[in-house]
Amino acid sequence: MxxxxxxxxxxxxxxxxxxxxxxxxxxxxxxxxxxxxxxxxxxxxxxxxxxxxxxxxxxxxxxxxxxxxxxxxxxxxxxxxxxxxxxxxxxxxxxxxxxxxxxxxxxxxxxxxxxxxxxxxxxxxxxxxxxxxxxxxxxxxxxxxxxxxxxxxxxxxxxxxxxxxxxxxxxxxxxxxxxxxxxxxxxxxxxxxxxxxxxxxxxxxxxxxxxxxxxxxxxxxxxxxxxxxxxxxxxxxxxxxxxxxxxxxxxxxxxxxxxxxxxxxxxxxxxxxxxxxxxxxxxxxxDSTNKHTSSLLLKCGLPGGMMGSMMADLKGVHSGINMILKSKNKPELSIDDLLVMLFDEVEYVWPKLGYPPLVTPFSQYVKNIALMNVMSLIKGEERWMMIDNHTWDMILGKSGRLPGSLAPEIIALAKEKGYEFTDEDPQKNYPDQLEEYRKEMIENGWEFGPDDEELFELAMHDRQYRDYKSGIAKKRFETDLQRAKDVTLAKQGFSEEEVKRLKRAKAEPITAMEKGRIIWEIDVESPSMPPEVGHKYEPNDVFCYIATPWNTYDRVMANFSGRIIEVCANQGALVNKGDTLAYIERCEETA
Missing domain, CATH: 3.20.20.70 (Aldolase class I)
Incomplete structure (x- = not known):
């Protein structure tokens, strides 16, 4: 054994x-x-x-x-x-x-x-x-x-x-x-x-x-x-x-x-x-293509997870590239044509950049340069016209030593731009910052958490952490998820009206209990716009008010935990008893 x-x-x-x-x-x-x-x-x-x-x-x-x-x-x-x-x-x-x-x-x-x-x-x-x-x-x-x-x-x-x-x-x-x-x-x-x-x-x-x-x-x-x-x-x-x-x-x-x-x-x-x-x-x-193996990955050496990113990039530039080719009286290219061109360009670019192993983030850098080069070549321009700052940091040595040697043309381009190469310890380019983040935590009244774990999150992911603390992140995710659901249904061949019906089938209507005008707001004194799709209500939340003809404001309660999937009545609209105001999909998770 x-x-x-x-x-x-x-x-x-x-x-x-x-x-x-x-x-x-x-x-x-x-x-x-x-x-x-x-x-x-x-x-x-x-x-x-x-x-x-x-x-x-x-x-x-x-x-x-x-x-x-x-x-x-x-x-x-x-x-x-x-x-x-x-x-x-x-x-x-x-x-x-x-x-x-x-x-x-x-x-x-x-x-x-x-x-x-x-x-x-x-x-x-x-x-x-x-x-x-x-x-x-x-x-x-x-x-x-x-x-x-x-x-x-x-x-x-x-x-x-x-x-x-x-x-x-x-x-x-x-x-x-x-x-x-x-x-x-x-x-x-x-x-x-x-x-x-x-x-x-x-x-x-x-x-x-x-x-x-x-x-x-x-x-x-x-x-x-x-x-x-x-x-x-x-x-x-x-x-x-x-x-x-x-x-x-x-x-x-x-x-x-x-x-x-x-x-x-x-x-x-x-x-x-x-x-x-x-x-x-x-x-x-x-991405459904992530379920497929592909021998083409041996050609470009990029990680499989990059395939979805590459395909999205190519689809994004496909029509623009064909417009350029059409204006030059040249034959249009298919997505597969572009994919092969991109793979070939990665093979061309990679050794000239010193063979950085194609893993995050360097795989993104190489792929991005290859894509920009393909765009430039189709336009009739030179290569290396568009290189972002993070990629330049890699080229110049700020991320560490490259495994191979840079091509003379890359060295010449850096000198032409007035950039300087470095071989010092990469960490020296990024001085300590923890005390700055500690000060921000104190100013905002945020808890540091056990073992300073909340301080760590802010320091490691400052932008995302601020969005998390403000609530923007959750709102953005809910919108992102709803959009992804709609795109999926659209890809399956459903019309906009059919998508609405499918979403409504999984949701519950909130209806008007009285005739009146709808006020979408917690505070009756300052009415606002309708809630956005994805907005979450808890059972005891006021969903909206109905301003009745006899000058009363009737509260409409959410009554269960759920998220808005469709708003059916505009601010100030006249609604009759039993009219649907919105559809909410139930959810069990806590806010």
């Missing part, structure tokens, strides 16, 4: 790689016991990159979500892990050192055991401070190698980085194959190289399924000493996400490895509940 292989369920990344949003805290609390009951997981990925922003976008508190989701796993001895972006912390751009340091203190206090620290450039200067911060806070630092396929990303290249990270205190190494384009044979050799030199270090493999190599890669890393494999579960496994637990277990078991058994009754329940979350609202933000 071969060695034992353990499994980690990447429940956060399953959603992150599929769509825009994560399950709400009430859903996470419901799924956790079923994940435990499956009995096959040594670890669960509970939070990390984008998880907290998503909660803030809901208008809800991410700290409460992390605490609630990690708690049941801790009670049964399952380790929890998170994903962080090194210099960028939990966001897309660099974070001051004092905020990074606080993050590990907060997350450990909230119940997270392991932090998977990565840098999109594999820049050790960005990763090593986080290793030290994690150890200081009592967390297990899992240092990460971002895997890609290029002339510079060799076994030797990665092995040197692994040595440095382990020497700095990393207790584990993650092979993060974010696009799934790592070649199985190379991944096997890399695993063996690290294990032979550092047999005590745990190696965890994280591979996406996009181009279809992940199962072969899993087998190779296990044969060469890997300890833990990241897996997903239906209905979010495969496609651009990760291999399914059942298939991975069967493959490794047949190969002679010791693998845990799966409680299939619990798996089916967890599978059904995950589908329930999709049907509830999360599916409205999942």
């Amino acid at each position: 071969k060695k034992e292989i353990k499994f980690s369920l990447v429940y956060r990344d399953m959603w992150q790689s599929s769509g825009k949003y994560q399950p709400r805290v009430d859903q996470l609390v419901r799924i956790a016991p079923l994940i435990i009951e499956m009995g096959c997981f040594a670890r669960i990925e509970t939070n990390g990159g984008a998880f907290e922003q998503v909660n803030l976008l809901y208008g809800e508190n991410p700290n409460e979500a992390v605490r609630a989701f990690t708690k049941p796993f801790h009670e049964v001895g399952i380790l929890t892990h998170m994903l962080d972006r090194g210099l960028n912390g939990l966001r897309m751009y660099p974070v001051p050192a004092d905020v990074r340091r606080l993050m590990y203190k907060v997350k450990h206090a909230q119940g997270v055991d392991i932090t998977r620290i990565f840098c999109g450039l594999n820049e050790v200067r960005n990763i090593i401070p986080s290793i030290h911060y994690a150890l200081e806070a009592g967390m297990v630092p899992q240092a990460t190698l971002c895997i890609t396929f290029s002339p510079v990303h060799t076994v030797e290249y990665y092995a040197v980085i692994a040595d440095q990270l382990i020497e700095a205190g990393a207790l584990e190494i993650c092979l993060k194959d974010m696009a799934g384009i790592g070649r199985p044979e190379m991944l096997g050799r890399l695993t063996k190289t690290i294990k032979e030199k550092h047999p005590e270090v745990i190696i965890q493999y994280h591979g996406h399924s996009g181009p279809g190599l992940s199962m072969a890669s899993i087998l190779e890393v296990c044969e060469n000493g890997a300890d833990i494999i990241d897996v997903a579960m239906e209905p979010l496994s495969w496609g651009k996400v990760h291999p399914d637990l059942i298939s991975v277990q069967a493959m490794l078991k047949d190969a002679g490895f010791q693998v845990p058994e799966i409680n299939m009754k619990a798996y089916m329940k967890a599978r059904a509940m995950t589908q329930e979350f999709i049907d509830d609202f999360l599916g409205y933000f999942i």
Whole structure:
């Protein structure tokens, strides 16, 4: 019998790689016991990159979500892990050192055991401070190698980085194959190289399924000493996400490895509940193409999650590009034509930018430049006309050293613009800011929360946190969800009137009890506009007033918890007894 292989369920990344949003805290609390009951997981990925922003976008508190989701796993001895972006912390751009340091203190206090620290450039200067911060806070630092396929990303290249990270205190190494384009044979050799030199270090493999190599890669890393494999579960496994637990277990078991058994009754329940979350609202933000694998991803090297973004970009510029071509008496292009052009341009751009591993945020930078170049070339202009400031920061060295060399034309363009290159520690470009945020918390009278967790949220996601505190975030999400529902129905071929009927069928009408004029406002003295779609009412809220002909104001109560889906009467409109004023869809969640 071969060695034992353990499994980690990447429940956060399953959603992150599929769509825009994560399950709400009430859903996470419901799924956790079923994940435990499956009995096959040594670890669960509970939070990390984008998880907290998503909660803030809901208008809800991410700290409460992390605490609630990690708690049941801790009670049964399952380790929890998170994903962080090194210099960028939990966001897309660099974070001051004092905020990074606080993050590990907060997350450990909230119940997270392991932090998977990565840098999109594999820049050790960005990763090593986080290793030290994690150890200081009592967390297990899992240092990460971002895997890609290029002339510079060799076994030797990665092995040197692994040595440095382990020497700095990393207790584990993650092979993060974010696009799934790592070649199985190379991944096997890399695993063996690290294990032979550092047999005590745990190696965890994280591979996406996009181009279809992940199962072969899993087998190779296990044969060469890997300890833990990241897996997903239906209905979010495969496609651009990760291999399914059942298939991975069967493959490794047949190969002679010791693998845990799966409680299939619990798996089916967890599978059904995950589908329930999709049907509830999360599916409205999942691109259907994310369920497909695509060998085209091997050509461009971009992560599978970028496919949806690329397709949206291409659809957005498609008509404009064809208008340009038509004006030049040139044949129009299909979406597939543009996709191939974009892939070709990524292949052209990537080496000239120094082969940054194509992972957040650098995959976005490379894709954006390629798209802008395609636009410029179609217009008959030069390449490199539109490069944003964040991308320039990467080019100039403010994010760290690039793995490869910049093309002479890029260096010349930077000098032409008067930009200066730097090789100093990237963190020095981003001075401490925690005291500024502390002052803002005090001025606003906001609670700092246990272990300064609320201070941390403001410092890490200042704009989203302010929107959360003001209530704007929740209102924006409700509007976003309603729009997504309407778009989905429209794509299914329903007319506007049919969409209205379908929405009304799931809602309840609020009717006028008397004849009179409607006043949409809590305060009768200062009438306002009708409530917006998505506005929530609780049972004891006044829905509106009816100004009767005999000079009385009759209150119309909401009587149940629900959200507006349609307003049928304008401010001041004359309504008769029994007329429908609006439709409200019931909801059970608390405000």
